[in-house]
Amino acid sequence: MLTAIYTSVGELVGEGADKISFPIIAERAGVNPTTLYRRWDDVNALLEEVAVAALTGDGESVPDTGTLEQDLTEWANIIAHDITRPERARYLRAMVSARVEIVSSCPVTEKRREQASEMVRRARERGETTPTVQQILDHIIAPLYYNVVFALQVDHEYARRLVRDVLAMVR
């Protein structure tokens, strides 16, 4: 039931459907539109729910290579590779347009913060000088997402440059 709905939304988003409405989602999911109208306030609410699930879902394990630079580079590459996939990019856009009011946190950011914290913690235990977690979010995550959301290109070279920049701050 719920998974059918999520799948339906996922397919529509993946296909780049221009119009995504409750009736359309319901038909593909094999449920009655009324169900959707009753459970979610509007399409954006459902869309955001699915987007968050999709964007935070797969429990990517954080790289652990022995140096923070290598960890961050691989991590940035994974993220860059992930969020440039068309359906991921669409989810991001959907999430952005969905949250109409200012809220205090964003699930996606929080996940990245946790991942960054882990890498930084390990690096510090090794005695490395590290940027702060916030610096990593500001100068690696933010540019990556910014460029995806505003429709510019993101590649491995770009991800690598971001890592070098942020590490240059603390040298």
Next chain:
Amino acid sequence: MLTAIYTSVGELVGEGADKISFPIIAERAGVNPTTLYRRWDDVNALLEEVAVAALTGDGESVPDTGTLEQDLTEWANIIAHDITRPERARYLRAMVSARVEIVSSCPVTEKRREQASEMVRRARERGETTPTVQQILDHIIAPLYYNVVFALQVDHEYARRLVRDVLAMVR
């Protein structure tokens, strides 16, 4: 005519209207909905047009204080102050959701790039060591916009920290 439509859209966005449709825009603008249906493909196309005009419109003069650090700080503050205004944030969201397909450039980014270029050029003429324009975009603009779009808070302290971070890269 066109300005009435733009004004109508601007008001609706500013008021945080949940539903923005051609008929609603048309009524407030005192025009016939048919006109809008004929001129724009859909609401998002019109919305993006107005958003771009609003976000790149006012010809903010770039700070020229004598040092790049001060220039960047004031500039970042201006931007932070501007894009955290609810209607500006809304425009940003509208723009994001409007551009469904990957395009090569974003009008807002381009304007910021020009502004950053000017400040960097002046700083270099004074003999300052500067970050690249791209670094400024990546590490000041991107975090600011990212935080607005993903509904976190942006204040002057944050803007200042970004400037310090990016300058630390080149020291």
Next chain:
DNA sequence: TGGTTAAAGCAAAGATCATTGCGTTTCGAC
């Protein structure tokens, strides 16, 4: 002034969405 063309208004029709009341199913508790 008169003619031509592009844009806007008007009205009607159909499509899609959104809401609501009511009957049915499901599932757990007793």
Next chain:
DNA sequence: GTCGAAACGCAATGATCTTTGCTTTAACCA
């Protein structure tokens, strides 16, 4: 098994959107 609550399906209704053909206005140019 039976009861009750919650969720879902169904169908009808009204609202809103979207399209289309035709008319009218406006602007531009000979």
